[in-house]
Amino acid sequence: MSLYAGERAPGDDLTPVRTREQTLSAFLVYTAGFALAIILTAISFWAANTSLLWPPGVPLGLAVLAIAQMGVHLVFFIHITTGPDNTNNVLALAFGILIVILVMVGSLWIMISLNANMMLPGPPGDLMNLHMQH
Amino acid sequence: MSTTTVFGGEPAFAPEVSAEGPAPKRIVVAFGFWIFLLSDIVMFSALFATFAVLAHATAGGPDGAHLVNQTRVAIETGCLLFSSYTCGLMSMAVGARKTAAVYLGAAVTFVFGAAFLGLEISEFAGLIAKGATPERSAFLSAFFTLVGCHGAHVTAGLLWLAVMMAQVATRGLVPIVERRLACFSLFWHALDIIWVGVFTVVYLMEIRS
Numbered sequence: 587m588s589l590y591a592g593e594r595a596p597g598d599d600l601t602p603v604r605t606r607e608q609t610l611s612a613f614l615v616y617t618a619g620f621a622l623a624i625i626l627t628a629i630s631f632w633a634a635n636t637s638l639l640w641p642p643g644v645p646l647g648l649a650v651l652a653i654a655q656m657g658v659h660l661v662f663f664i665h666i667t668t669g670p671d672n673t674n675n676v677l678a679l680a681f682g683i684l685i686v687i688l689v690m691v692g693s694l695w696i697m698i699s700l701n702a703n704m705m706l707p708g709p710p711g712d713l714m715n716l717h718m719q720h
Numbered sequence: 721m722s723t724t725t726v727f728g729g730e731p732a733f734a735p736e737v738s739a740e741g742p743a744p745k746r747i748v749v750a751f752g753f754w755i756f757l758l759s760d761i762v763m764f765s766a767l768f769a770t771f772a773v774l775a776h777a778t779a780g781g782p783d784g785a786h787l788v789n790q791t792r793v794a795i796e797t798g799c800l801l802f803s804s805y806t807c808g809l810m811s812m813a814v815g816a817r818k819t820a821a822v823y824l825g826a827a828v829t830f831v832f833g834a835a836f837l838g839l840e841i842s843e844f845a846g847l848i849a850k851g852a853t854p855e856r857s858a859f860l861s862a863f864f865t866l867v868g869c870h871g872a873h874v875t876a877g878l879l880w881l882a883v884m885m886a887q888v889a890t891r892g893l894v895p896i897v898e899r900r901l902a903c904f905s906l907f908w909h910a911l912d913i914i915w916v917g918v919f920t921v922v923y924l925m926e927i928r929s
Contacts, residue, residue: 604815612815616808623801627916631794634924645925652920656913663808663909671747675754682758686765693769 619662626655746899753903757910760873764914767869768921771862775926779857784926787852789843793923796839797915800874803832804912811905817893822901826885829908833878840871863922870918873911880904 604612630651633644660666666675742748775784810825844864847853854864884904887897 603817604812609812609816612812613809616805616812619808620801620805627797627801627919630920630924631790635790648920648924652916655916659804659909659913659916663804663912664906671743674751678751678755678758682761685762689762689765690769690772693766694772697773 615662615665619658622658622662623655626651626658630655746895746902749899750902750906753906757906761910761914764866764869764917767862767866768917771866771922774858774862777858779859781857781860782850782852783859784863784922787847787850788923788926789846790923792839792843793919796836797919799832799836799839800912800915803829803836804909806832807905807908811901814893814898814901819888819893822888822893823885826881826888830878830881833874833881833908837871837874837878840867840874844868867918867922870911870914873914877904877908877911880907 630648633639633647633651639647660679666672666679668676806825806828810822810829813821813825844867847860852860854861881904884897884901887900891897
């Protein structure tokens with residue numbers, strides 16, 4: 587593992603090599619995240635197929651499971667923490683989430699209310715088809 | 721907790737973090753790459769919104785419930801999730817300076833990422849063979865754009881991983897290679913987060929509708 591001359595930039599530092607204990611605890615964190623992610627994914631696939639649940643509630647449940655799994659990935663894989671060295675990352679994430687919510691909720695809200703106000707003939711389910719197919 | 725984070729080094733306890741001077745370069749680099757990833761996620765949110773709006777605009781063509789092969793989606797999801805896990809184990813091996821384990825983690829990550837991509841390509845080929853092409857309906861245009869954009873990211877990630885392994889082989893785990901590997905693992909984990917949204921919104925909710 588040679589360090590080439592001139593390869594180090596200012597502020598560059600070698601990360602200290604991790605001890606055995608640190609490596610073991612990192613392994614446990616990744617494995618716990620992987621197990622949680624598998625469980626949440628399995629519940630999602632089950633919920634989408636089962637007839638045990640009240641059908642209109644399933645999409646909401648799927649959304650909750652997806653958001654929970656995204657949280658698991660953020661914490662266990664990407665290591666977003668509340669530590670002081672992570673403040674900037676958390677702030678950027680919060681801003682990103684704000685924009686994502688504005689884009690998705692805003693688009694759906696506008697398009698659905700646009701469709702609802704179109705007053706086209708036919709059953710309600712057809713409105714979106716008529717409006718959106720071109 | 722004493723885990724070393726992808727974002728950076730040993731946990732800082734001091735309230736006077738800023739008094740320690742400028743942050744190490746690996747933390748600054750990871751922060752910059754995190755900003756890029758968030759902008760990428762914002763772009764994906766526009767594609768998700770487009771898909772959700774157009775999901776029922778099938779123009780008399782096939783709808784999602786008739787096109788989705790759920791077993792294939794479950795296998796794809798498992799492949800990507802497992803490759804995200806092994807990618808984490810790879811960055812763990814980088815932290816412990818175990819070059820052989822880095823290669824092993826990278827190889828497993830690459831194989832499962834490529835398996836995911838292969839399944840997705842065969843799904844697309846099957847859809848096109850059935851006449852469900854992107855130009856058939858607004859729903860299919862939105863479907864191919866969203867899922868295809870994620871697939872393009874996975875392809876880029878696989879190329880990046882191959883390049884990184886070449887750099888580990890020729891230069892060793894020097895700081896600059898280490899930072900690039902940290903950015904790669906952030907990228908790969910972020911792709912898995914986006915896939916969670918894809919399989920929920922595109923595949924599972926479509927089956928219900």
